[in-house]
Amino acid sequence: MKKYTSGIRRFLLGALLVQSVASFAQQATWIYYPGDFEIWLSNKMQNRRTERGSFFPPFWKLDNHYVLINFHKVLDLSAAEEVDVYVEGEYNIKLDTRLLPGKPARITLPAGKHVLDMKVFCQDRVPAIYLKGKTFVTDGSWQVTFEDKEWIDATGKVSDQSGTIWQPAATGGFNNPLQPPSAYRLPVTPAFAVKKEQVPQGQLLDFGKETFGYIRIHGLKGKGNLSLYYGESREEALATETCETLDRLELNQPQAKDSVLPLTKAFRFVQLQPAAGVSYDSVSMLYEYADVKDKGGFRCSDEEINRIYDVSKYTLRLATREFFIDGIKRDRWVWSGDAYQSYLMNYYLYFDSATVTRTLLAQRGKDPVTSHINTIMDYTFYWFLGIYDYYRYTGDSSFIKLCYPRMQSLMEYCLGRRNKEGLMEGLSGDWVFIDWADGLSKKGEVSFEQLLFCRSLETMALCAGIVNDNKQQQTYNQLATDLKGKLFNWYWNNSKQALVHSRINGQPTDHVTRYANMFAIFFNYLNEQQQQGVKKQVLLNNQVPAITTPYMRFYELEALCALGEQAYVLKEMKDYWGGMLNLGATSFWEEYNPAKKGAEHYAMYGRPFGKSLCHAWGASPLYLLGKYYLGVTPVAAGYGTYTVTPALGGLKWMEGEVPTPGGNIQVYCSTTEIKLQSPIGTGTLRFKSKSKPASSEGTIVAKGNQEYELVLEKGKAYRVKYTAL
Structure with a gap:
């Protein structure tokens, strides 16, 4: 607490009376303008990237938080209260439009109905306040605005602020008056190298696996330089001229002391090269981590899986x-396409809503919209898809209501960039990404972009319904229907049984890629005949260019799982992700090509160690195993209803837990038995059996073709005896 106190004294104006949080009778929290903390924090984080010691910022527009905020509360107290005041920034306080003198650290609120306003100005941090009395506190019931439109006429009368647009104040769980939003830090814990090796110029440390944090040098002293070269591989740490990250310290330190380097780094290996006059006793690290908890889990009969x-x-x-x-x-940046996959994995492992909403708000930034998110057209659409899935998994309509105006303005930007055919085509400043793939054409009207655009319009219609914007709901639905019609009228090729890759100058090409076709499957845009055509002619066709990035393998394998090809996908997982494990991977990579040898695996972007050996999109088995093997999927928002469709895919048995807003759904499945229990909603178990199944609870309904269903009530344990096909 002491280190926080010394820091807070520098910027908590008026906080003259410090009171223990535990002594307060009612919980209070720091409040601020919604989305501003996320934008401020992302700016700090994304501008920490360095390449070989050089500052390397993002190359898209960075917005800033609003620097002047009015906090507003109408109160009705049964008795007068003394209220302690904590503020981030310069501030004033008005009670019933009368300005209180000075910068009070404690105010007295009289009994009865009153209006309290606080204006706070802060540039380097997010304007925020924390007030606490006996019953009166800052919480989500306050309102905020960045533009209160207040004016005073010639008689001294203050306006009624009728033009003010208020927002509900944001709360982020900052409940300690001495730890405001700007004090937010990820926790750290000590970690140590598992191996030390003398190399020609110094010492090489191996921390045993990929890791992330601050290097800590113990007993450092001397005059001269100390160079540190970081590597995800041994080869990279030894390659002093081409490793991606390094630190060079200039020392004039006659007395030995411990030093923690100021910037976090990713590494497994670190090479230290001290000058002749520099010495140290030992080196360790402070491992930095997000304090999220594993809630989901998976185990099966295959140890490699x-x-x-x-x-x-x-x-x-x-x-x-x-x-x-x-x-x-x-990069260490908030890329929308990468984050979208992390959201899906999160729903089957952490079910941590805060990191999802924090990321979505940071990506969106402020109005006016001047470019696509991360400058990438498809990444704008992934942002909309992230909103769609967030609501489907969590049922959190309050976040939808907060985001809806920002969604509207971003969609208006997209609609304004359509061509005369009503399709999305890359314009000046647009990066049409899709995937890292040699020779992949981005010219013309790419079918993949139209597909993502269509689902984004469907997302807008869904969210318009949630906020009761019925007129816009109809508009977005009609736009989505029209676009889907164009997609299949103009891109579907019957002879190829696939959506072709693009249209150029108004004419569809003959070229077929996997991207639009596999998304169309799990978007449920294809009829049964089209699905089987895509499965045979695209996904299982070696003549169609293969996908080599885990980024798009995620979706390719999802499409195959949606088509019931779990056995095929299991083998692909073992070959692809197992291939990285066989090369000694301790985390999964940005890209993997089994044809490469040795240090070739580490090269990318024209640099020998440009590839990331720990990349979020490499973790997709978390999602695939939870959704398509354990088979748990929400139907109604927040798991009000859900389905469980277990698929062994060649496994002898599997078991796991899938987190939901109400707790974990537990699933066990073998070739002869299925066991389930859920604390939430109403579920439907769907399975196939060679023999007539039996259940200890509920009634199994035969659906024909050896398919069966069982309704699952919350809180009940179910056990089904069956014979797997």
Whole structure:
């Protein structure tokens, strides 16, 4: 607490009376303008990236928080109260439009109905307040605005602020008056190298696996330079001229002391090269981590799949920081496409809503919209998809209501960039990404972009319904219907049984890629005949260009699972992710090509060690195993209703837990038995059996073709005897 207190005294104006949180009779929290903390925090985090010691900021527009906020509360007290005041920034306080003198650290609120306003100005941090009396506190019932439109006429009368647009104040769980939002830090814990090796110029440390944090040097002293070279591989740490990250310290320190380097780094290996006059006793690290808890889990009869699951968990944990980021070594930015996959994995492992909403708000930034998110067209659409899935898994309508105006303005930007055919085509400043793939055309009207655009319009319609914007709901639904019609009228090729890749100059090409076709499957845009055509002619066709990034393998394998190809996907997981494990991977990579040899695996972007060996999109087995093997999927928002469709895919048995807003759904499945229990909603178990199944609870209904269903009530344990096909 002492280190926080010394820091807070520098910027908590008026906090003259410090009172223990435990002594308060009612919980109070720091409040601020919604989305501003997330934007401020993302700016701090994304501008920590360095390459070989050079500052390397993002290359898209960074918005800022609002620097002047009015906090507003109408109160009605049964008795007068003394209220303690804590503030981030310069401030004033008005009670019933009368300005209180000075910067009071404690105010007296009289009994009865009153109006309290506080204006706070702060540039380097988010304007925030924390007030606490006996019953009166700052919480989510307050209102905030960045533009109160207040004016005073010639008689001295204050306006009634009728033009003010108020927002509910944001709360982020900052409940200690001495630890405001700006004090937010990820926790750290000590960790130590498992191996030390003398190399020609110094010492090489091996921490045993991919890790992330601050290097701590014990007993450091001397005059001269100390160079540190970081590597996700041994080869990288030894490559002093080409490793991606390094530190060079200039010392003039006659007395030995412990030093913690100021910036976090990703590494497994660290090479230290001290000058002749520099020495140290030992080196350790402070491992930095997000304090999220594993809630979901998976185990099965195949130990290699268990290892893949465990390394996927560790990969996602490393890439879960203040936000869901891409990779921990190189970018460390909030990329929308990368984060979207992390959201899905999160729903089957952490079910941590705070990191999802924090990331979505940071990505969206402020109005006006001047470019696509991360400058990438498809990444804008992934942002909408992230909103869609967040509501489906959590049922949190309050976040939808908060985001809806920001969704509208971003969608208006997209609608304004359509061409004369009403399709999305890359314009000046747009990056049409899709995937890292040699020779992949981005010209013309790419079917993949239209598909994502269509689902984004469907998301807008869904959210418009949640906020009772019926007119716009109809508009978005009609736009989605029209676009879907164009997609299949103009891109579907009957002879190829696939959506072609693009249209150029108004004419569809003959080229077929996997991207739009596999998304169309799990978006449920294809009829049964089209699904089987895509399965045979695209997904299982070696003549269609293969996908080599885990990023798009995620979706390719999802599409195959949605088509019932779990046995095929299990083999692909073992070959692809197992291939990385066989090369010694302790976290999963940005890209994997089994044809490469040795240090070739580490090269990307024209640099010998440019590839990230811990990349969030490499952890997709978490999602696949939870959704398509354990088979748990929400139907109504927040698991009001859900389905469980277990699929062994060649496994002898599997068991696991899938987190929901109301607790974990537990699933066990073998070739002869299924056991389930859920604390939430109404579920439907769907399975196939060679023999007539029997259940200890409920009534099994035969659906024909050896398919059966059983309704699952919350709180009940079910056991089904059956014979797997």
